[in-house]
Amino acid sequence: MLSPKEIVDTMIAKDFFSQWLGIEVLEANEGGSKLKMTIREDMLNGFGIAHGGITYSFADSALAFASNSHGQKSVSVETSISHAISLKASDTIIAEAKEEHCSNKIGIYSVKVYKEVDQSVVALFKGTVYRTSKVW
Amino acid sequence: MLSPKEIVDTMIAKDFFSQWLGIEVLEANEGGSKLKMTIREDMLNGFGIAHGGITYSFADSALAFASNSHGQKSVSVETSISHAISLKASDTIIAEAKEEHCSNKIGIYSVKVYKEVDQSVVALFKGTVYRTSKVW
Amino acid sequence: MLSPKEIVDTMIAKDFFSQWLGIEVLEANEGGSKLKMTIREDMLNGFGIAHGGITYSFADSALAFASNSHGQKSVSVETSISHAISLKASDTIIAEAKEEHCSNKIGIYSVKVYKEVDQSVVALFKGTVYRTSKVW
Amino acid sequence: MLSPKEIVDTMIAKDFFSQWLGIEVLEANEGGSKLKMTIREDMLNGFGIAHGGITYSFADSALAFASNSHGQKSVSVETSISHAISLKASDTIIAEAKEEHCSNKIGIYSVKVYKEVDQSVVALFKGTVYRTSKVW
Numbered sequence: 001m002l003s004p005k006e007i008v009d010t011m012i013a014k015d016f017f018s019q020w021l022g023i024e025v026l027e028a029n030e031g032g033s034k035l036k037m038t039i040r041e042d043m044l045n046g047f048g049i050a051h052g053g054i055t056y057s058f059a060d061s062a063l064a065f066a067s068n069s070h071g072q073k074s075v076s077v078e079t080s081i082s083h084a085i086s087l088k089a090s091d092t093i094i095a096e097a098k099e100e101h102c103s104n105k106i107g108i109y110s111v112k113v114y115k116e117v118d119q120s121v122v123a124l125f126k127g128t129v130y131r132t133s134k135v136w
Numbered sequence: 137m138l139s140p141k142e143i144v145d146t147m148i149a150k151d152f153f154s155q156w157l158g159i160e161v162l163e164a165n166e167g168g169s170k171l172k173m174t175i176r177e178d179m180l181n182g183f184g185i186a187h188g189g190i191t192y193s194f195a196d197s198a199l200a201f202a203s204n205s206h207g208q209k210s211v212s213v214e215t216s217i218s219h220a221i222s223l224k225a226s227d228t229i230i231a232e233a234k235e236e237h238c239s240n241k242i243g244i245y246s247v248k249v250y251k252e253v254d255q256s257v258v259a260l261f262k263g264t265v266y267r268t269s270k271v272w
Numbered sequence: 273m274l275s276p277k278e279i280v281d282t283m284i285a286k287d288f289f290s291q292w293l294g295i296e297v298l299e300a301n302e303g304g305s306k307l308k309m310t311i312r313e314d315m316l317n318g319f320g321i322a323h324g325g326i327t328y329s330f331a332d333s334a335l336a337f338a339s340n341s342h343g344q345k346s347v348s349v350e351t352s353i354s355h356a357i358s359l360k361a362s363d364t365i366i367a368e369a370k371e372e373h374c375s376n377k378i379g380i381y382s383v384k385v386y387k388e389v390d391q392s393v394v395a396l397f398k399g400t401v402y403r404t405s406k407v408w
Numbered sequence: 409m410l411s412p413k414e415i416v417d418t419m420i421a422k423d424f425f426s427q428w429l430g431i432e433v434l435e436a437n438e439g440g441s442k443l444k445m446t447i448r449e450d451m452l453n454g455f456g457i458a459h460g461g462i463t464y465s466f467a468d469s470a471l472a473f474a475s476n477s478h479g480q481k482s483v484s485v486e487t488s489i490s491h492a493i494s495l496k497a498s499d500t501i502i503a504e505a506k507e508e509h510c511s512n513k514i515g516i517y518s519v520k521v522y523k524e525v526d527q528s529v530v531a532l533f534k535g536t537v538y539r540t541s542k543v544w
Contacts, residue, residue, distance in 0.1 A: 011182030017190065020178055042156055045200065046147030052196045052212050054153065057189025064181065064188075076188050077378055078350040078400040080216030080488040082516045082536045084509035100520070101492035101529045105402060106349055108490045108532050110518065112508070121509045124516050126534045128350040128400070128490045130377060213514055214486040214536040216352040218380045218400045220373035236384070237356035237393045242485055242538060244354045244396050246382065248372070257373045260380050262398045264354045264486040264536070266514060283454030289462065292450055314428055317472065318419030324468045324484050326425065329461025336453065336460075348460050352488030 004028045004069035007136045011068065018061045021054070025065070031099030033065040036116070038092045050087035058095050059111040059125035066097035067107050067127075073134040074107060079127035085120060092116040105131055140164045140205035143272045147204060154197045157190070161201070167235030169201040172252070174228045186223035194231050195247040195261035202233035203243050203263075209270040210243060215263035221256060228252040241267055276300045276341035279408045283340065290333045293326070297337070303371030305337035308388070310364045322359035330367050331383040331397035338369035339379050339399075345406040346379060351399035357392060364388040377403055412436045412477035415544045419476065426469045429462070433473070439507030441473035444524070446500045458495035466503050467519040467533035474505035475515050475535075481542040482515060487535035493528060500524040513539055 002010070008028040012018055021043075027034035037058055045051040059081060067074040087093065094116050101108040111125040138146070144164040148154055157179075163170035173194055181187040195217060203210040223229065230252050237244040247261040274282070280300040284290055293315075299306035309330055317323040331353060339346040359365065366388050373380040383397040410418070416436040420426055429451075435442035445466055453459040467489060475482040495501065502524050509516040519533040 013182070014180075014184065015182040015187070016178045016180050017187035018181065042152045044150075044152050045154065045197075046149070046151040047209075047211075048150065051151070051153035051193060052200075052215070053189055053193025056192045056196070056215075057187060060188045060192070061181075073183075075183075075222075076219055078216065078218045078352075078380075078490075079188070079192075080214065080350075080352055080534060082214045082486075082509075082534060083212055084511070084514075084516055086211075100532050101490075103492070106492075108492055108529075110532065110534075121516075124508045124518060124534060126488060126490060126518075126532060130402070214354075214488075214516075216398060216486075216488055218350075218373075218398060220375070220378075220380055236396045237354075239356070242356075244356055244393075244486075246396060246398075257380075260372045260382065260398060262352060262354060262382075262396060266538070285454070286452075286456065287454040287459070288450045288452050289459035290453065314424045316422075316424050317426065317469075318421070318423040319481075319483075320422065323423070323425035323465060324472075324487070325461055325465025328464045328468070328487075329459060332460045332464070333453075345455075347455075347494075348491055350488065350490045351460070351464075352486065354486045355484055358483075 001071055002136050004030055007068055008065045021057060023061055028065055030069050031066055033062050033097045035062050035095045039087050039089050041089045052083060055113055055123045056081050059113055062095040062097035062111045063109050063127045066099060066109055067129040071135050072131050074129040074131045077128050077130050081123050081125045083123050085122055087122060093122055107131055137207055138272050140166055143204055144201045157193060159197055164201055166205050167202055169198050169233045171198050171231045175223050175225050177225050188219060191249055191259045192217050195249055198231040198233035198247045199245050199263045202235060202245055203265040207271050208267050209272060210265040210267045213264050213266045217259050217261045219259050221258055223258060229258055243267055273343055274408050276302055279340055280337045293329060295333055300337055302341050303338055305334050305369045307334050307367045311359050311361050313361050324355060327385055327395045328353050331385055334367040334369035334383045335381050335399045338371060338381055339401040343407050344403050346401040346403045349400050349402050353395050353397045355395050357394055359394060365394055379403055409479055410544050412438055415476055416473045429465060431469055436473055438477050439474055441470050441505045443470050443503045447495050447497050449497050460491060463521055463531045464489050467521055470503040470505035470519045471517050471535045474507060474517055475537040479543050480539050482537040482539045485536050485538050489531050489533045491531050493530055495530060501530055515539055
C-alpha cells in the first residue's frame with residue numbers, strides 16, 4: 001500500500017496543470033496537504049490581479065491530494081470558494097487542506113489559502129468528495 | 137459608455153489566463169455571456185482528465201464577463217461548482233452565464249458548462265458578485 | 273414501483289418540519305418539484321425579515337422531493353444558497369427544483385425560489401445529492 | 409456602542425425562528441459565536457432524521473451573530489453547507505462560528521456544527537456577508 005507522500009508523487013507526476021501552476025508539495029499526510037506556488041503574469045485576469053480560477057485550482061489540487069491520501073481514489077463533487085483579497089504577480093501563496101469528515105463514501109475538506117509573507121487569508125475553500133472503491 | 141461587447145473585449149485583451157485557456161467569446165450581452173474553449177493535454181490532472189480548476193476557471197470567466205457587462209466593475213465574492221462529468225483532451229466545451237438577480241451592490245449568476253458535441257452538462261456553477269462603484 | 277407523486281406523499285407525511293413550514297406540493301415529477309409556502313411571524317429573524325434558514329429549508333425540501341422522485345433514496349451532501357431579496361410575513365413563495373445532472377451515484381439540482389406575486393427571485397440554490405442503493 | 413453580547417441579545421430577542429429552534433447563546437464575541445440547541449421531533453424530515461434546513465438554520469444564526477458582532481449590520485449573501493452525519497430527535501448540537509476574513513464591505517465565516525456528546529462533525533458551513541453601513 002502506498003503512503004500519502006507516494007500517492008501525491010504519483011498524482012503530481014501526471015498532473016500537467018498543477019505542474020503549469022508551479023505547485024510545490026510542502027506536506028502530504030493522511031487527510032491533509034500543504035502546497036506552495038507563486039503567481040505569474042500569465043495567471044492574471046483583466047483587472048491585473050490573479051484570475052479567481054488560479055486560487056481555486058490551487059485549493060482544488062490541495063483537496064485532491066488530501067482526499068486521495070488514504071489510498072482510495074476520490075473525486076470532487078461539489079466545492080465552493082470565497083475570495084478575500086486579490087493577488088498580484090510574484091505573490092507567493094500557501095494552501096492547507098484539512099479533513100473535516102471522512103465516511104465510507106463521502107469526505108469533507110476545508111482548504112485555507114493564505115499569503116506566505118504575512119499569512120493574510122486569500123481565500124476559503126470547502127469541498128466534498130465522493131470516495132470510489134478504486135485504490136491507488 | 138461602453139457596450140457589453142466592448143467591455144468584454146477590453147477585459148479579455150489583458151486577461152492573460154483566459155487567453156492561456158484559449159477562451160473564445162461567442163456572445164456578450166447585458167447580464168449574460170457565452171464562451172467556448174477546448175481542453176488540452178496541459179490542462180489535465182493526475183487522473184488523465186481535465187483538472188477541476190479548468191472548468192471552474194472557464195465558468196468564472198463567464199461570470200466575470202456577464203457581471204461586468206452593465207458597465208459597473210464587479211468582483212466575485214463567493215462561488216460554487218458541482219462537477220457532473222469528466223473531460224478529456226480535445227473535448228470542446230461551452231459556458232453560458234445567466235444573470236439571476238442584480239441589485240445595487242450584489243449580483244447572482246448561474247453558469248452552465250456543457251459539451252459542444254452533445255450538450256451534456258459538465259458542471260453547474262453559481263456565483264455572487266459585489267458590484268463596486270467604479271465603471272469601465 | 274411508486275410514482276414521483278406517491279414518493280413525495282410518503283415523504284411529506286412524515287416530514288414534520290416541512291409540515292411546520294406549511295409546504296404545499298404543487299408538482300412532483302421525475303427529477304422535478306414545485307412547492308409553495310407563506311412566511312409567518314414565527315419564521316422571522318432579528319431584522320424582522322424571514323430567517324435565511326427558512327428559504328434554505330424550503331429549497332432543501334424541493335431538492336429532497338426532486339432527487340428522490342426516481343425511486344432511489346437520495347441524501348443531500350453539499351448545497352449552497354445565494355440570497356437575493358428579503359421576505360416579510362405573509363409573503364408567498366414558490367420553489368422550483370430542476371435536475372441538471374443525474375448519474376448512478378450523484379445528482380445535481382438547481383432550485384429557484386421566487387415570490388408568487390411578481391416572480392421576483394428570492395434565492396438561488398444548488399445542491400448535490402448522493403444516490404443510495406435503497407429504494408422507496 | 410453595544411458590546412457583541414448586547415448586539416446578540418438584541419438580535420435574538422426579536423429572532424422568533426431562532427427562538428423556535430431553541431437556540432441558546434453560549435458565547436458571543438467580536439467575530440465569533442458559539443450556540444447550542446437540541447433536535448426535536450418537529451424538526452425531522454421524511455427519513456426520520458433532522459431536516460437539512462435545521463442544521464443550516466442553526467449555522468446561519470451563528471453566522472448572523474458572529475458577523476454582526478462588530479456593530480455594523482451585516483447580511484448573508486451566499487452560504488454553503490456540507491452535511492456529514494444525520495441527527496435524531498434529542499441530539500444536542502453545538503455551532504461555532506469563526507471569522508476568517510473581514511474587510512470594509514465583505515466578511516467570510518466558517519461554522520462548524522458538531523454533536524455535544526462526542527464532538528463528531530455534523531456539518532461544515534461557510535458564509536459570506538455584505539457589511540452594510542448601518543450600525544446596531
